[in-house]
Amino acid sequence: xxxxxxxxxxxxxxxxxxxxxxxxxxxxxxxxxxxxxxxxxxxxxxxxxxxxxxxxxxxxxxxxxxxxxxxxxxxxxxxxxxxxxxxxxxxxxxxxxxxxxxxxxxxxxxxxxxxxxxxxxxxxxxxxxxxxxxxxxxxxxxxxxxxxxxxxxxxxxxxxxxxxxxxxxxxxxxxxxxxxxxxxxxxxxxxxxxxxxxxxxxxxxxxxxxxxxxxxxxxxxxxxxxxxxxxxxxxxxxxxxxxxxxxxxxxxxxxxxxxxxxxxxxxxxxxxxxxxxxxxxxxxxxxxxxxxxxxxxxxxxxxxxxxxxxxxxxxxxxxxxxxxxxxxxxxxxxxxxxxxxxxxxxxxxxxxxxxxxx
Amino acid sequence: xxxxxxxxxxxxxxxxxxxxxxxxxxxxxxxxxxxxxxxxxxxxxxxxxxxxxxxxxxxxxxxxxxxxxxxxxxxxxxxxxxxxxxxxxxxxxxxxxxxxxxxxxxxxxxxxxxxxxxxxxxxxxxxxxxxxxxxxxxxxxxxxxxxxxxxxxxxxxxxxxxxxxxxxxxxxxxxxxxxxxxxxxxxxxxxxxxxxxxxxxxxxxxxxxxxxxxxxxxxxxxxxxxxxxxxxxxxxxxxxxxxxxxxxxxxxxxxxxxxxxxxxxxxxxxxxxxxxxxxxxxxxxxxxxxxxxxxxxxxxxxxxxxxxxxxxxxxxxxxxxxxxxxxxxxxxxxxxxxxxxxxxxxxxxxxxxxxxxxxxxxxxxxxxxxxxxxxxxxxxxxxxxxxxxxxxxxxxxxxxxxxxxxxxxxxxxxxxxxxxxxxxxxxxxxxxxxxxxxxxxxxxxxxxxxxxxxxxxxxxxxxxxxxxxxxxxxxxxxxxxxxxxxxxxxxxxxxxxxxxxxxxxxxxxxxxxxxxxxxxx
Numbered sequence: 001x002x003x004x005x006x007x008x009x010x011x012x013x014x015x016x017x018x019x020x021x022x023x024x025x026x027x028x029x030x031x032x033x034x035x036x037x038x039x040x041x042x043x044x045x046x047x048x049x050x051x052x053x054x055x056x057x058x059x060x061x062x063x064x065x066x067x068x069x070x071x072x073x074x075x076x077x078x079x080x081x082x083x084x085x086x087x088x089x090x091x092x093x094x095x096x097x098x099x100x101x102x103x104x105x106x107x108x109x110x111x112x113x114x115x116x117x118x119x120x121x122x123x124x125x126x127x128x129x130x131x132x133x134x135x136x137x138x139x140x141x142x143x144x145x146x147x148x149x150x151x152x153x154x155x156x157x158x159x160x161x162x163x164x165x166x167x168x169x170x171x172x173x174x175x176x177x178x179x180x181x182x183x184x185x186x187x188x189x190x191x192x193x194x195x196x197x198x199x200x201x202x203x204x205x206x207x208x209x210x211x212x213x214x215x216x217x218x219x220x221x222x223x224x225x226x227x228x229x230x231x232x233x234x235x236x237x238x239x240x241x242x243x244x245x246x247x248x249x250x251x252x253x254x255x256x257x258x259x260x261x262x263x264x265x266x267x268x269x270x271x272x273x274x275x276x277x278x279x280x281x282x283x284x285x286x287x288x289x290x291x292x293x294x295x296x297x298x299x300x301x302x303x304x305x306x307x308x309x310x311x312x313x314x315x316x317x318x319x320x321x322x323x324x325x326x327x328x329x330x331x332x333x334x335x336x337x338x339x340x341x342x343x344x345x346x347x348x349x350x351x352x353x354x355x356x357x358x
Numbered sequence: 359x360x361x362x363x364x365x366x367x368x369x370x371x372x373x374x375x376x377x378x379x380x381x382x383x384x385x386x387x388x389x390x391x392x393x394x395x396x397x398x399x400x401x402x403x404x405x406x407x408x409x410x411x412x413x414x415x416x417x418x419x420x421x422x423x424x425x426x427x428x429x430x431x432x433x434x435x436x437x438x439x440x441x442x443x444x445x446x447x448x449x450x451x452x453x454x455x456x457x458x459x460x461x462x463x464x465x466x467x468x469x470x471x472x473x474x475x476x477x478x479x480x481x482x483x484x485x486x487x488x489x490x491x492x493x494x495x496x497x498x499x500x501x502x503x504x505x506x507x508x509x510x511x512x513x514x515x516x517x518x519x520x521x522x523x524x525x526x527x528x529x530x531x532x533x534x535x536x537x538x539x540x541x542x543x544x545x546x547x548x549x550x551x552x553x554x555x556x557x558x559x560x561x562x563x564x565x566x567x568x569x570x571x572x573x574x575x576x577x578x579x580x581x582x583x584x585x586x587x588x589x590x591x592x593x594x595x596x597x598x599x600x601x602x603x604x605x606x607x608x609x610x611x612x613x614x615x616x617x618x619x620x621x622x623x624x625x626x627x628x629x630x631x632x633x634x635x636x637x638x639x640x641x642x643x644x645x646x647x648x649x650x651x652x653x654x655x656x657x658x659x660x661x662x663x664x665x666x667x668x669x670x671x672x673x674x675x676x677x678x679x680x681x682x683x684x685x686x687x688x689x690x691x692x693x694x695x696x697x698x699x700x701x702x703x704x705x706x707x708x709x710x711x712x713x714x715x716x717x718x719x720x721x722x723x724x725x726x727x728x729x730x731x732x733x734x735x736x737x738x739x740x741x742x743x744x745x746x747x748x749x750x751x752x753x754x755x756x757x758x759x760x761x762x763x764x765x766x767x768x769x770x771x772x773x774x775x776x777x778x779x780x781x782x783x784x785x786x787x788x789x790x791x792x793x794x795x796x797x798x799x800x801x802x803x804x805x806x807x808x809x810x811x812x813x814x815x816x817x818x819x820x821x822x823x824x825x826x827x828x829x830x831x832x833x834x835x836x837x838x839x840x841x842x843x844x845x846x847x848x849x850x851x852x853x854x855x856x857x858x859x860x861x862x863x864x865x866x867x868x869x870x871x872x873x874x875x876x877x878x879x
Contacts, residue, residue: 231708
């Protein structure tokens with residue numbers, strides 16, 4: 001007996017939309033079973049996980065703070081992945097974007113001007129884009145594998161930022177801790193609400209999602225991205241250049257990762273320190289696929305993933321559920337989303353080697 | 359149906375009774391009864407969508423019938439998968455090859471064996487078979503570097519490795535020259551004389567008449583006739599297939615002296631990879647109203663020539679390609695389209711169309727530059743004008759009679775003939791002044807092929823120039839005013855079609871004069 005995945009003739013339209021909700025429901029059921037096996041009340045656990053963070057203002061802010069860089073980076077990655085360019089190094093572009101964006105407030109600490117923030121954001125984007133340009137040019141000129149080069153550049157970026165905050169840019173009055181001086185107020189991204197941790201980066205993420213969604217679904221550029229991703233030879237026939245697309249896709253995703261970096265530095269940390277690399281650039285790969293490479297879907301996916309992080313922390317604190325259990329729970333979510341998506345396009349067929357009925 | 363009687367009684371090798379296959383409302387096969395005797399070459403004829411592929415897939419186990427039985431050697435069998443079919447002794451050579459481009463010939467062949475086999479053994483056996491049956495092939499070559507014709511040989515040899523008693527061939531000669539086809543026929547005759555049966559699917563009726571001793575004709579999922587093709591004419595077979603007489607292609611004969619539309623001046627291009635063909639000093643002039651047929655064996659530089667004229671590969675010398683008086687050597691394919699040129703490549707799926715994308719997207723694929731103002735709006739934002747594209751897609755589907763299951767299906771869901779009609783129609787709809795078309799009717803049924811050829815002739819009659827690369831000599835003689843032959847990257851001087859014979863072309867194809875010198879006219 002053998003189990004096969006067989007492609008369906010047509011994917012059900014209704015279920016394509018229902019799939020994420022179905023996956024969520026299945027995760028809740030499986031999660032409830034897991035929590036009761038652990039001897040916890042499943043209802044309380046799920047409440048702590050998914051509802052409580054939404055009712056508490058502090059947790060709500062934290063969700064937005066975490067979802068913002070995830071969404072910004074994942075939207076850029078969606079452009080890359082749809083065009084068949086595998087940028088795995090968003091974490092590096094995020095770090096370099098944060099560092100280059102911090103140049104002005106660090107070097108000209110006293111400069112106060114309404115121009116400062118826009119310049120910081122622009123420089124952050126430029127920094128991320130330039131850093132992404134390295135694997136792009138290596139791929140389009142020399143045919144190197146962008147997965148390897150972009151990934152390796154992450155480690156280089158981590159070392160560069162680490163050196164900068166311990167060496168030339170270290171705050172002399174920082175008690176020896178690695179990190180720059182805190183920025184002056186005109187270099188800090190305003191809060192979204194009064195006395196909130198959530199900053200305007202969230203607005204950037206939503207605007208970016210709308211703009212990139214429009215580009216991908218309504219314009220010739222978006223069409224070009226899909227064609228080159230699905231069939232490079234047909235793309236050539238259409239007059240599209242795969243090499244230029246590699247550069248475009250990397251610059252776009254690098255710029256957005258850079259924007260995420262400087263928004264995090266300027267809006268959350270308010271200085272550059274050695275704790276900027278939290279793995280957002282890698283988690284964003286999951287977010288991009290959970291959101292099906294659709295910018296609007298990515299907003300939702302970033303929110304849900306951030307919720308599961310914050311909810312997981314809350315469950316650890318208030319219910320003593322172990323860190324491992326919360327990670328299993330996140331794994332379940334991912335598993336069900338991917339399984340539901342797969343089963344929309346494929347059916348499971350059990351074939352037997354015995355002769356008989358089909 | 360008489361076949362040479364031996365002392366033993368002749369009974370069918372394979373017989374079907376009441377095979378029915380239903381897709382939704384459509385009866386793709388409707389109570390099909392037919393049989394193949396041992397040691398015969400049996401033709402299966404029918405238009406696109408007649409149900410031939412469905413029937414063959416049921417025999418080969420890749421589809422399951424809703425009703426009916428299959429008898430193998432008089433015993434009912436239930437073939438549930440291709441591997442079961444192979445175990446019974448049924449081999450198949452598909453029209454669309456299933457080969458991994460990154461692997462070698464021997465590796466591809468080894469993949470079809472269930473158990474572990476040594477690659478060297480496969481190589482040796484493949485070489486032996488290829489020699490024995492006159493199908494030259496290098497087992498260590500990478501499939502990605504081989505031409506369509508060579509790839510087909512892999513499929514045939516892969517099939518022969520299984521020592522089948524029934525071999526199903528789907529459109530085997532569509533990529534071969536007459537000489538190559540003759541060799542294939544010799545192979546088939548040898549296989550038949552060894553007592554094997556061959557089920558032969560083809561749209562080339564002359565061929566069927568020549569090599570098949572029996573024919574079954576399908577229409578709309580049913581068997582409508584069976585006959586001995588040697589006692590029929592091509593015309594009578596064709597009308598049995600389509601149910602009515604098909605119109606002959608009409609062409610005006612006469613000298614063409616319109617303005618020059620395309621000129622190639624000493625066009626040379628180095629080979630881009632080790633197995634590609636370099637183009638050598640090609641000169642060609644195409645005038646308004648002219649159809650230049652370019653004959654040649656697969657893999658002699660036709661694909662490279664297409665790439666060079668289309669601008670998929672640019673030239674080093676701007677003057678080597680001149681389109682409507684504009685030096686186009688440095689221009690890309692979009693810019694050449696804007697000069698009035700249109701292109702139909704050989705491969706439908708993955709080159710002329712993106713299989714997963716719907717027809718409207720595939721319309722945009724080839725025309726976003728040439729139809730700049732209608733297909734796009736809002737200036738440099740380049741927003742796609744869906745309504746205009748949908749209209750154009752409808753128009754093309756109606757004019758070319760593209761049959762499809764839905765309003766706007768993915769290109770990959772259309773049959774080969776219907777997709778080809780769409781791809782050709784997509785370009786004709788622009789009324790291009792220059793059309794370069796590579797293998798316009800490869801694997802397309804007789805009705806669709808006639809439709810496509812007629813529309814090419816009509817386009818030329820309106821004053822456009824057409825370069826038609828084809829390996830089908832019947833097609834070239836039917837459509838072209840002038841004929842040139844490609845061999846080893848050289849192109850012979852074009853000569854009026856009326857003064858060429860098949861034999862002359864065959865000689866040139868086999869590598870006659872090396873330079874674009876003259877041909878005996």
